Amino acid sequence: MASIRKIDHIIQFFMKFYRIQRYKTSPHTPLCLPLNECKVALITTAGFYLPEQVPFDSNDCSYREIPNSIQTQVLSAGHKSEAYDKRGIESDVNLAFPLDRFKELEIEGKIGSLNHRHFSFMGSITKPKSLIKRTAPEVAQMLKSDGVDVAFLTPV
Amino acid sequence: MCNQSVGLIQRAVEETGISTVSITLVESIAKRVKPPRALLVPYRLGHPLGEPNNPTLQHAIIAETLELLQDEGTPPILKSSSQKGEFDGQN
Numbered sequence A: 001m002a003s004i005r006k007i008d009h010i011i012q013f014f015m016k017f018y019r020i021q022r023y024k025t026s027p028h029t030p031l032c033l034p035l036n037e038c039k040v041a042l043i044t045t046a047g048f049y050l051p052e053q054v055p056f057d058s059n060d061c062s063y064r065e066i067p068n069s070i071q072t073q074v075l076s077a078g079h080k081s082e083a084y085d086k087r088g089i090e091s092d093v094n095l096a097f098p099l100d101r102f103k104e105l106e107i108e109g110k111i112g113s114l115n116h117r118h119f120s121f122m123g124s125i126t127k128p129k130s131l132i133k134r135t136a137p138e139v140a141q142m143l144k145s146d147g148v149d150v151a152f153l154t155p156v
Numbered sequence B: 001m002c003n004q005s006v007g008l009i010q011r012a013v014e015e016t017g018i019s020t021v022s023i024t025l026v027e028s029i030a031k032r033v034k035p036p037r038a039l040l041v042p043y044r045l046g047h048p049l050g051e052p053n054n055p056t057l058q059h060a061i062i063a064e065t066l067e068l069l070q071d072e073g074t075p076p077i078l079k080s081s082s083q084k085g086e087f088d089g090q091n
Helices: A004-017 A086-091 A099-108 A129-145 B002-015 B027-033 B057-071
Strands: A038-042 A064-068 A118-121 A150-154 B019-024 B038-040 B077-080
Touching: A038 A099, A038 B002, A064 A129, A099 B057, A118 A129, A129 B002, A129 B077, A150 B002, A150 B057, B002 B019, B002 B027, B019 B027, B019 B057, B027 B038, B038 B057
Parallel strands: A038 A118, A038 A150, A150 B019, B019 B038, B038 B077
Antiparallel strands: A064 A118
């Protein structure tokens, strides 16, 4: 348990630099379809990007569209935070963007289908105003127009 | 940090009428940002799906996360994973 306490200290240290948003309630969209009939999209904040895409900057509220058809090995990890050990996601993208796992779920028929695109954001954003006001709603609208039923989100 | 960004994006997506679930590594942030449905996992930062190159564990965590979609309670729904942390039993 000593290691977990050490991690808590790291989190507390980094949280000093973040103004964490505080909400009283959550939005609520109940799932009305069985999962095996749902179209699913993934969203990660690990800052993954494709070789032909512009890498993320620090405090970057923009996003990258990740086609469902890509091989996960081509993704680079753009997250620049010093708060975590990057060797895990460099060894296996699925650790923070489980696209291969969801392709397996699609083949097994446990989800209806995967959307044709997914989205990647940067994580360590100390000034999230543009994320809240602009880029997150933009991505939400694109997923809505794609007919996505379920979004699965992962941090890093 | 990442866990806040996930929660903020998740809220925006749920607000458009899409059901959402997420994994979180930091309970205190999830309690403030209140993503609609989140699974709290006992792993260190950088390891939301547990371990690299461990598809069995990754599938178990994904299944546990997707189960939250069936929860008929009112969000925010924050549940602790039944998985053991990577340091459990080692220190």
